[in-house]
Amino acid sequence: MADLADLARDALHQVLDPEVGLNIVDLGLIYDIAAVDGVVTITMTFTHEGCPIGPMLVEGARQIVAALPGVRDVVVELTFDPPWTPQSISADGRALLGG
Amino acid sequence: MRLAAATILPGAKGRLLPPSIPFAFFTAALVFHVLLWVVVIYAASDIASFRGGLGHPLGALHVLTLGVLASTAMGAALQLLPVATRQPLAALWPARAAFWFFVPGTMLLVHGMGEGNSVALAVGGIAAASGLGLFAILVADNLRRAPELGAVGLHAWVALGAVAMLLAAGLALAFDFSAGFLSGHAAVALAHGLLGLYGFMGTLALGFSYILVPMFALAEAVPNRWSEGTLALWTAALVLAVVGALAAFEPLVAAAAILGLAAALAHIGALARVLKGRMRRHLGLSFILLRVGWGALVVSLILGGLAALGWLGPRGSALFGFVAAFGWLLTFLLGVLQRILSFLGSMHAAKGGRPPLVSELTREWALALHAACHGTALAAIFAGIAADLPAAVRFGGVVGLCGAIAFAWFGAVVLHHVFRRPAAPVPRIAALREH
Numbered sequence: 001m002a003d004l005a006d007l008a009r010d011a012l013h014q015v016l017d018p019e020v021g022l023n024i025v026d027l028g029l030i031y032d033i034a035a036v037d038g039v040v041t042i043t044m045t046f047t048h049e050g051c052p053i054g055p056m057l058v059e060g061a062r063q064i065v066a067a068l069p070g071v072r073d074v075v076v077e078l079t080f081d082p083p084w085t086p087q088s089i090s091a092d093g094r095a096l097l098g099g
Numbered sequence: 100m101r102l103a104a105a106t107i108l109p110g111a112k113g114r115l116l117p118p119s120i121p122f123a124f125f126t127a128a129l130v131f132h133v134l135l136w137v138v139v140i141y142a143a144s145d146i147a148s149f150r151g152g153l154g155h156p157l158g159a160l161h162v163l164t165l166g167v168l169a170s171t172a173m174g175a176a177l178q179l180l181p182v183a184t185r186q187p188l189a190a191l192w193p194a195r196a197a198f199w200f201f202v203p204g205t206m207l208l209v210h211g212m213g214e215g216n217s218v219a220l221a222v223g224g225i226a227a228a229s230g231l232g233l234f235a236i237l238v239a240d241n242l243r244r245a246p247e248l249g250a251v252g253l254h255a256w257v258a259l260g261a262v263a264m265l266l267a268a269g270l271a272l273a274f275d276f277s278a279g280f281l282s283g284h285a286a287v288a289l290a291h292g293l294l295g296l297y298g299f300m301g302t303l304a305l306g307f308s309y310i311l312v313p314m315f316a317l318a319e320a321v322p323n324r325w326s327e328g329t330l331a332l333w334t335a336a337l338v339l340a341v342v343g344a345l346a347a348f349e350p351l352v353a354a355a356a357i358l359g360l361a362a363a364l365a366h367i368g369a370l371a372r373v374l375k376g377r378m379r380r381h382l383g384l385s386f387i388l389l390r391v392g393w394g395a396l397v398v399s400l401i402l403g404g405l406a407a408l409g410w411l412g413p414r415g416s417a418l419f420g421f422v423a424a425f426g427w428l429l430t431f432l433l434g435v436l437q438r439i440l441s442f443l444g445s446m447h448a449a450k451g452g453r454p455p456l457v458s459e460l461t462r463e464w465a466l467a468l469h470a471a472c473h474g475t476a477l478a479a480i481f482a483g484i485a486a487d488l489p490a491a492v493r494f495g496g497v498v499g500l501c502g503a504i505a506f507a508w509f510g511a512v513v514l515h516h517v518f519r520r521p522a523a524p525v526p527r528i529a530a531l532r533e534h
Contacts, residue, residue, distance in 0.1 A: 018445040018454045019438075020317060020379070048320060050183030050251070050310050056446055056454060086317055086378040097317065098380035 004035035008042065008065045015060040017053060022096055024057055028088025031079065038072035040065050045084045054078075116178055118447040118517050120194050124174025125440060127202045129510040131166025132433075133503045138162055138213075139480070140496035144489040146480075149417045151288055153276060158213035163424055165205040165227060168300050171432055173197065173234050175307070175439055180238060180255070183310065184245030193233045201230025208273070217277035224273035228266045235262045250326035254306025257334050261298025264341070265291055289344040289352075296423050297359065298337050301396075304431055305333065305366055312370050315385070315438055316377035321369045329369065332362035349407045356404030363400055367393045384463075384470050388434030391474070395426030417484050426477055433473065433506065437466055444513035460516055465509040472502025 012030055013023045024030060024044070032043040042061055046054040058076050066074045089097070139146065142155030149156040177194050181187050188194060204226025211219030239259055242252055268291035275281040313320045336359035343351030370393075374382075399422040406415035441457040448455050476499030483491030 016454075016456065018456050019315070019442045021456050021458060047317065048310060048314055050179070050248075051314060052179050052182045053442060053446060055182070060454075085319055086376060089317070089378050094378060097378050 004038070004040060004068070004070055005033040007068055008033050008035065008040050008071075011064045011068055012042070012061055014064055015057060017057060019053055020097070022089075022093050024061065026090040026093030026096070028084060028090065028093070029057065030061075035071075038070055039075065040068075040071055040073070041075045041077060043077045043079060045079055047084050049080055116181070116188070116191065116194070118443075120191065120198070121174040121178040121443060122447075122514060122517060123198050124170045124177070125436070125510065126514065127198070128167050128170040128174070128436070129507045131162055131170060131205075133500065133507055135159060135162045135167060136476070136496050136500035136503050138209075139499065140493055142213075143483070143493035143496055146417070146492050147414075147484050147487045147489050149420075150413070151285060151416075153212055153215045155213045158209040160420070160424060161205070161209050161212060163429060164295055164300070165201075165208070168424075168428055168432055169231065170202065170205075171436055172300060172303050173201070173231075175435075176238055176255075176303070177234070178443060179307075179310075179439075180241055183251065184241055184248055186241055186244045188237055189240050193237050197230045197233040197237070199230070200226045200233065204228070204230055211273075215276075220273045220276055224270055228270055231262060232266060235259050250321075250323045250330065251306045251309055253327060253330055254302050254309075257330065257337075258299050258302040258306070261294045261302060261337070265294035265299055268294065283345070283347065286345050286347045290341045292420065293337070293340050293344055296420075296428065297333075297340070300428050302330075302333065302337075304428065305330070307435070308366070308370060311435060311438070312389070313373050313377075315379070316374055316382060317379040318373045318377035321373055325365070325369050329362050329365040332358060332365065336362055343407075349409070352407035353404045356400050356407065360397065360400040360404070363393075363396050367397070384466050385434040385438050388430050388437075388470060388473070392427050392431030392434060395422050395430060395477075399423035399427050414484055414487065418481070421480060421484055425480070430473065430477070433469070437461075437506075437509065440510060440513045444517050448516040455516060460513050462509045462512050465505040465512075468505040469502040469509070472498045472505065476502065 009025060009030070012025050012033075015024045016022065017024060017027055017029075020027065027047070029044050029046065030042065031045060032041075034041045042065065044058070044061065046057070058078065062074045062076055065071060138155060138159040142159055145154055146156045146159065151157070177188065204223050207219050207223030208227050209223070210216065211221075211223050238255065242248065242255055242259075245252065248255075268287050271281060272284065272288055272291060275284055275287075281287055309321050309326050312318070336355045339358060340352055340355035343349070343353075343355055374386075399419060402411065402415070402419040402422055405411045406419045409415070411418060438457075441460045444460045445454045445457050448460070476495040479491050479495030479498065483489065483493075483495060
């Protein structure tokens with residue numbers, strides 16, 4: 001049976017950055033996912049600290065993970081250390097962006 | 100630094116304004132953009148020979164600077180700044196009041212300029228200045244509560260300083276048309292123009308670029324030290340230019356243009372390096388407009404320096420003003436506006452569900468038509484002013500109008516998505532706590 005953190009990571013592929021059209025996992029915004037006793041903690045970042053879309057992405061991540069079976073609560077931790085860089089984008093993401 | 104959100108981002112409800120506020124400013128800008136080209140067509144025969152003073156060319160200039168540029172800047176700053184600073188606006192009513200003072204005031208002011216109506220000039224000037232002043236106070240209060248904003252915050256402070264001075268100069272000029280108390284009306288007018296174009300709008304354009312360009316292109320940010328150094332150079336140039344203008348000492352204005360040119364090249368060079376390392380290959384039409392705008396910024400400073408020395412002949416100042424206001428600021432702003440309208444539209448259209456992609460809100464054909472028309476209009480009007488050909492200016496106005504209508508159509512599509520359903524609950528976000 002898949003680990004809850006893995007299920008959460010899969011689910012987060014459905015959260016798209018509307019400006020870029022790429023999901024937040026391939027965009028490299030998800031730094032870590034941990035699941036303990038049904039509480040999923042997502043550590044994530046934004047491409048820039050002042051990113052106006054950021055709050056919407058956090059809410060999208062929380063909603064989609066909260067809907068997974070076995071999830072009691074979702075905690076989203078936001079960090080800018082280390083800061084996001086273009087190198088954080090996955091190979092799949094780069095291919096989608098035409099890179 | 101690690102921040103946590105129990106339910107998700109803190110205070111976002113307070114930071115994401117109701118769409119009616121930013122989109123009211125954006126809608127006004129789209130309407131003024133159409134009106135701008137109508138006034139250009141109407142005043143074509145005077146624009147080619149414009150040397151300052153009351154009349155429709157001055158009205159057209161203010162439809163652009165106040166109606167299009169400042170309206171957009173106000174809507175964008177009120178929406179984006181609280182997100183960047185993580186501080187909500189102190190209150191929403193001043194933002195709404197700013198709109199209702201500023202937009203009707205601008206219309207009245209432009210009417211007063213076009214018709215030489217001193218009452219409309221005074222009342223419109225006071226109303227527009229009140230709206231801009233309210234906006235400046237709101238932004239200053241928000242910036243004051245976020246001292247860690249870095250280079251972007253410093254740009255905003257410089258722009259606000261310029262706003263304070265340009266409002267004082269603008270009101271003095273408006274009343275001077277009837278009272279005649281200024282000993283050097285032309286010198287104050289030049290200083291007012293420089294503060295508006297390079298001080299307020301120009302500095303905001305530079306500052307916002309450091310957030311928006313890397314964000315749109317998926318690239319690393321410009322190092323703070325570089326953008327702060329560029330700003331210092333830019334501000335020094337601005338101060339020199341304003342002092343030179345007020346003292347009617349042309350060599351100082353020319354020296355300021357050279358200093359400004361160095362700052363502009365440093366700014367553009369930094370952003371070019373950012374774009375070189377971007378992950379997003381296809382940047383689209385908006386970046387064509389941004390690049391044209393950056394080119395026009397450089398040209399405007401060269402023309403400004405030459406015009407100050409009197410080397411461009413009688414039409415030098417009109418050419419300089421046109422390239423700075425239309426070539427640089429309007430082109431740059433339209434490039435940015437087509438991106439921020441879409442993504443702010445996406446944010447507000449989400450209404451708690453999956454947000455529409457920006458690409459779903461974009462109408463490529465309308466933006467392509469606009470870009471083609473805008474470029475043609477710029478070339479025709481530049482030629483018309485340079486060669487004193489009103490017919491070329493009028494042709495440019497007609498083509499520009501077609502482009503503005505296409506751009507307005509794109510804006511209407513975004514507005515339709517934002518307002519087609521009842522306002523949705525904004526994501527509830529618990530207070531951020533630092534770990």
